[in-house]
Every structure is written in C-alpha cells, then in structure tokens.
Amino acid sequence: MAKVSIKTLKQTEKNGLFSLVFENEAYSEFEKFIEKFKNEADVSRDLNVILSYIETMINGAGFLERYFRPEGKMRDNVCALPVVSGKLRLYCLRLSDSILIAGGGGRKNTRTYDEDSSLSGYVISLQKLDELIKVEVKKGNIVIESGVISGSENKTFEL
Numbered sequence: 001m002a003k004v005s006i007k008t009l010k011q012t013e014k015n016g017l018f019s020l021v022f023e024n025e026a027y028s029e030f031e032k033f034i035e036k037f038k039n040e041a042d043v044s045r046d047l048n049v050i051l052s053y054i055e056t057m058i059n060g061a062g063f064l065e066r067y068f069r070p071e072g073k074m075r076d077n078v079c080a081l082p083v084v085s086g087k088l089r090l091y092c093l094r095l096s097d098s099i100l101i102a103g104g105g106g107r108k109n110t111r112t113y114d115e116d117s118s119l120s121g122y123v124i125s126l127q128k129l130d131e132l133i134k135v136e137v138k139k140g141n142i143v144i145e146s147g148v149i150s151g152s153e154n155k156t157f158e159l
Contacts, residue, residue, distance in 0.1 A: 002159045003158055004159055005023075005152075005155065005156050005157070006101065006149060010058055012058055014147050015100075017054065017100055018100065019103065020101060020129060028102075029122070030090075033102075033105050036106075043086075053067060058100075063094050063096070065094070065097075066083075068080065068092070072127055076130045077094050078093060078126045078130065079093075080105070087108060090104075091113075091126055092126070093130050095149070096144060099149060106118050128157075133149075133152075136152075136155070142155070
C-alpha cells in the first residue's frame with residue numbers, strides 16, 4: 001500500500017488547487033507531470049493548453065464540470081484535461097466547483113485509459129483517494145468548503 005498526502009499548490013479567494021504527494025517523494029504528482037513534459041516539443045502545445053485551463057479556472061469561475069472530460073466510474077469524481085483532443089491527459093479529482101486535486105498523467109496512445117497501464121495507474125490512485133476522502137467527510141474529519149479541504153493538512157491516506 002502506498003501512502004499519500006494532499007498538498008496545496010495554489011489558493012485564491014474562491015478556489016483551491018491541490019495535488020497528491022506519495023510518501024518519500026519531494027514533488028506532487030502534478031509537479032512531476034509538468035516536469036516530465038515541459039521540454040518535450042511534440043506535447044508542448046497540449047501541456048500549455050492544460051496549464052492555461054487550470055490557470056483560468058483557479059483565477060476565474062472555478063473548476064466547473066464543463067471544463068473536464070469524465071473518466072473513471074460513474075460513482076467517482078475522476079476527470080481529465082483537456083476536454084479537446086490532444087496527446088496528453090492530466091487526471092484529476094474534481095471535488096467541487098472550487099476544489100481540484102490534480103493527479104498525474106501522460107501520453108494518451110490508446111483509445112481508453114484502462115488500455116494503458118501507466119494511465120490506468122493514475123486513475124486508480126485517484127479513485128482510491130476519492131473513496132477515502134468521502135469516508136473522512138462522512139466521519140466529519142475532513143470538510144470540503146469554498147476552495148479549502150479542512151482537516152487534510154496533516155492526514156496520510158493509504159491507497
């Protein structure tokens with residue numbers, strides 16, 4: 001089992017961008033995604049589209065459902081960027097219109113994410129985290145409100 005925590009990446013008055021960090025890792029999954037693809041010319045446009053979407057959402061109206069491609073299962077909050085076609089996919093947990101947990105992602109070379117073990121791994125991790133967050137919210141240990149995930153600061157989740 002892997003242990004992860006939730007890291008705040010950017011906070012505005014209304015919105016919060018978070019990512020998951022695996023135990024003993026220096027960078028979040030979102031930071032590793034950017035680092036991995038920032039110097040690859042064939043996907044630079046896709047990466048810029050994704051980063052532009054996120055910047056616009058966090059500084060604007062928020063993480064509205066229409067900006068994301070539904071992924072995962074009907075019962076979870078896993079989604080992907082970009083909505084338009086491209087070679088890159090960033091998998092996320094959209095907890096509300098004001099809270100996004102950006103996960104990892106990669107090149108999409110198959111029709112669906114579950115045909116690629118790497119992409120499937122990112123989605124499965126987010127699905128497990130989503131379930132654990134829901135349990136903690138029901139218990140009252142975590143509160144999700146206007147751009148903030150209260151109670152997750154010092155919490156470790158076992159995926």
